[in-house]
Amino acid sequence: PLTVQDKEHNHQVGSQRVMVEHIIREMKIFKIMAYPYRNRRKRFGLKVNLIAAIYNLEL
Known part of the structure; x- marks a missing residue:
């Protein structure tokens, strides 16, 4: 059986996990994360950062 503190901790972790899964x-x-990346690996971080920036602008 879980304690009240354990349940609260699980609730907080679950809330954060849901937000990350939505992102x-x-x-x-944008399809960059949906398929295997087949271009130069040096550029992968740049492209992910650009898409993350575009997503953050929408918020």
Whole structure:
């Protein structure tokens, strides 16, 4: 059986995980995270950062 503190901790972790999963879903809409990346690996971080910036502008 879980204590009240354990339940509260699980609730907080679950809330954060849901937010991250929603962001990953939004990034998959741009297709960079949905398929295997086949271009230069040096540019992968740049492209992910650009898409993350575009997503943050929408918020």
